[in-house]
Amino acid sequence: MYSSIPILIFTFCLLCISKSQVYGNELFENDLFSRTHSSVLEDARLDTFSLIRKYGYPCEIHRVYTEDGYILEMHRVPHGAHDDRNEPRPVVFLQHGLLSSSAEWILMKPGKGLAYVLADHGYDVWMGNARGNTYSRRHISMKPTSSSFWKFSWHEIGYYDLPAMIDYVLRETGVAKVQYIGFSQGTTAFWVMTSSRPEYNDKISAMHALAPVAYIPNIKSPLIKAIGPFTNSLEVIFKLIGADEFLPNGKMNELAGQKMCIEEALTQVLCTNLLFLICGYNIDQLNKTMLPVVMGHTPAGASTRQMIHFGQSYNSGEFRHFDHGWLKNKLIYGSFKPPAYNLNAIRTPIFLHYADNDWLSTPKDVDRLSKDIKSVVGKFRVAMPEFNHLDFVFAINATEIVYHRLLNIMQVFDQ
Numbered sequence: 157m158y159s160s161i162p163i164l165i166f167t168f169c170l171l172c173i174s175k176s177q178v179y180g181n182e183l184f185e186n187d188l189f190s191r192t193h194s195s196v197l198e199d200a201r202l203d204t205f206s207l208i209r210k211y212g213y214p215c216e217i218h219r220v221y222t223e224d225g226y227i228l229e230m231h232r233v234p235h236g237a238h239d240d241r242n243e244p245r246p247v248v249f250l251q252h253g254l255l256s257s258s259a260e261w262i263l264m265k266p267g268k269g270l271a272y273v274l275a276d277h278g279y280d281v282w283m284g285n286a287r288g289n290t291y292s293r294r295h296i297s298m299k300p301t302s303s304s305f306w307k308f309s310w311h312e313i314g315y316y317d318l319p320a321m322i323d324y325v326l327r328e329t330g331v332a333k334v335q336y337i338g339f340s341q342g343t344t345a346f347w348v349m350t351s352s353r354p355e356y357n358d359k360i361s362a363m364h365a366l367a368p369v370a371y372i373p374n375i376k377s378p379l380i381k382a383i384g385p386f387t388n389s390l391e392v393i394f395k396l397i398g399a400d401e402f403l404p405n406g407k408m409n410e411l412a413g414q415k416m417c418i419e420e421a422l423t424q425v426l427c428t429n430l431l432f433l434i435c436g437y438n439i440d441q442l443n444k445t446m447l448p449v450v451m452g453h454t455p456a457g458a459s460t461r462q463m464i465h466f467g468q469s470y471n472s473g474e475f476r477h478f479d480h481g482w483l484k485n486k487l488i489y490g491s492f493k494p495p496a497y498n499l500n501a502i503r504t505p506i507f508l509h510y511a512d513n514d515w516l517s518t519p520k521d522v523d524r525l526s527k528d529i530k531s532v533v534g535k536f537r538v539a540m541p542e543f544n545h546l547d548f549v550f551a552i553n554a555t556e557i558v559y560h561r562l563l564n565i566m567q568v569f570d571q
């Protein structure tokens with residue numbers, strides 16, 4: 157009986173989005189937008205490549221095939237806006253978080269978006285896109301409309317996507333190693349890769365984890381705390397209604413972002429709450445003018461299995477392979493319970509960046525991770541008590557608060 161309450165709340169929130177869309181219409185048609193607004197609305201529509209070009213930076217699109225047939229799109233910013241000297245540059249690989257894409261690193265414009273900041277500091281920047289998101293929805297034989305396309309969690313992102321993309325970058329640039337920056341799920345997939353395919357430890361000179369996620373029993377997000385315990389029933393419901401993709405991004409979502417989140421709109425508070433319901437937010441570091449841009453690019457597509465796998469981690473308190481149920485587990489893993497990832501196999505030097513008010517990557521869970529991975533060489537707490545999960549990529553002052561320290565550490569590993 158009670159188990160349906162969180163699901164009802166969730167459905168109610170989704171209904172709210174479609175309602176506010178209608179509300180927004182009038183505002184949208186009135187001519188009260190300044191030039192900033194129209195530029196912001198344009199940014200909500202443009203893809204990663206066009207956005208980077210709009211702000212005067214070079215960008216390349218690369219296509220990568222995984223062993224199991226997914227076709228991933230990578231975005232590269234080979235150098236800064238005014239620095240095209242033909243010289244070797246250190247290479248950095250960036251992997252986005254859950255429900256996001258390469259856009260995450262550039263939405264906040266030059267000087268603020270991490271990809272721009274890195275390019276300005278002399279790096280050759282490569283941004284990955286996990287299977288299933290806006291840019292990686294192709295496969296050599298399966299279509300995203302088929303259920304089999306979506307049979308993956310973040311395990312497959314770490315096991316297939318990251319190795320394919322990293323090998324591609326090494327081949328293309330000719331360097332022996334890259335530095336790796338992951339945000340949230342972008343760190344989870346890294347732990348999967350380096351524990352399951354240890355040879356990849358040798359292809360990364362240093363790994364920088366922004367809001368690391370592996371053990372998550374101490375999550376503070378109210379929504380996840382409410383829904384998490386019902387992961388199993390949710391999985392059944394998702395199967396019944398055939399929902400293989402979680403919150404697909406489409407025109408509707410983009411419109412909802414534009415119409416709901418424009419500054420001065422009455423619905424803005426609601427919009428803020430909805431997007432940040434899972435991750436929480438830090439009102440002082442959130443640039444409200446930029447909300448339509450964030451909404452235009454997020455959620456960027458994920459499988460329901462990714463969510464279910466996180467739900468299982470929350471419930472078990474462990475960092476394990478996907479739980480298929482005891483019978484299938486026995487067939488696949490040879491044990492009734494899914495095995496834990498072997499964190500002992502991780503050898504790459506790791507730097508963890510975490511924040512006190514992070515609802516998803518909590519200090520307690522990060523602490524446990526830092527003890528279980530032997531190669532953690534640095535653990536850095538963000539010097540702002542209110543700093544939350546999304547602030548690592550979207551905060552007004554992320555550059556001053558996090559990226560400067562990150563750049564200082566990275567210098568040590570530049571060849």
Ligand SMILES: *[C@@H]1O[C@H](CO)[C@@H](O)[C@H](O)[C@H]1NC(C)=O
Nearest residue numbers: 192196265443444445446552
């Ligand atoms: C917020 O975003 C707008 C639009 O991009 C920009 O003009 C403004 O400077 C930003 N505010 C802060 C505090 O960074």
Ligand SMILES: *[C@@H]1O[C@H](CO)[C@@H](O)[C@H](O)[C@H]1NC(C)=O
Nearest residue numbers: 267268552553554555556557
């Ligand atoms: C935060 O960013 C704003 C806008 O870019 C800037 O004016 C301010 O000095 C920054 N604050 C800190 C503490 O760095």
